Amino acid sequence: MSTPTSPAGAPKPRRLPRRPASSLTEKWTRIDGVDVFFRESPNPPADARVMTHVHGFGLSGRYLLPTAERLAGEFHTFVPDLPGFGRSGKRRDMLDIPDLAHAAADFLDDRGVEKSTLVGNSMGCPVIIEFAHHYPERIDRAVLVSPAGGLFNQPLRRAIAQLSKDAPREPTRMARVAVPDYVRFGVPSTMRMFRALTQYPSLQRLLEMRIPTLVVLGQRDPLLPHAHRVDEVASQTDSHVLVVLLEGAAHAINFSHPGQLAHVITLFMDDKPIENDPSWPGHVRLYEVHRGKHHPPPRPTE
Known part of the structure; x- marks a missing residue:
């Protein structure tokens, strides 16, 4: 077989295969006329529980x-870019929390997933809290990491100041992921989505949930109230909420x-006590801040 050549006659350099962006399989599907990009566990166990990861404001699932x-080795994992975000197509009505919750349900329908x-x-x-409000029978458990929105992030100038404080506290490599996503999302979408996010009644909906819920907070997160305030609020009701602080x-x-x-x-998924891994660096610790009265009691570790 002859060697491919360039127009000048010189052999063409071989193209190295593109390094996969993830160990998860990258896929596309089409839902209600919109192309939706997602990642999925390549070979999930047949009896694996389904776990779907939902991204934040202006970002993709990357x-x-x-x-x-x-988590993909133990759970059948999905990481979609919701419509209007990341590599997925846009829709005019996809910049509101209820719309995005319905879009998440449509994605699970498309994948044949009854419960996740x-x-x-x-x-x-x-988005997850709203999903649980509309589809309580379709959500097994909820994991809420650094929940955003509500009065603590209002007005816009306050949220911008909080984001400015957060940026230097994140790994520098985060910018290579976030900046292209924010640019693609655009300023008009940002303004509309911010209004929808800050007006959403997250706390009221959270306290209405009746499924095991894990809330994970970062000790250095400027976008959230202090952990003691979260504990104070969570204690107002007999809830299924478990709050953990990550130092x-x-x-x-x-x-x-x-x-x-x-x-x-x-x-959390196995109802085991929240314990630190002894292999972690000394400055990383988990602290259980609150455990709701009706949260499943922890099972002893094996």
């Missing part, structure tokens, strides 16, 4: 991959502390 990949645990970060948490983490915990987050999610 920054969730460090945590999702660590949902793991969200930032804006993904209100040293800021807002994008799924990206910055994937090992620790995957560890606590696995413990």
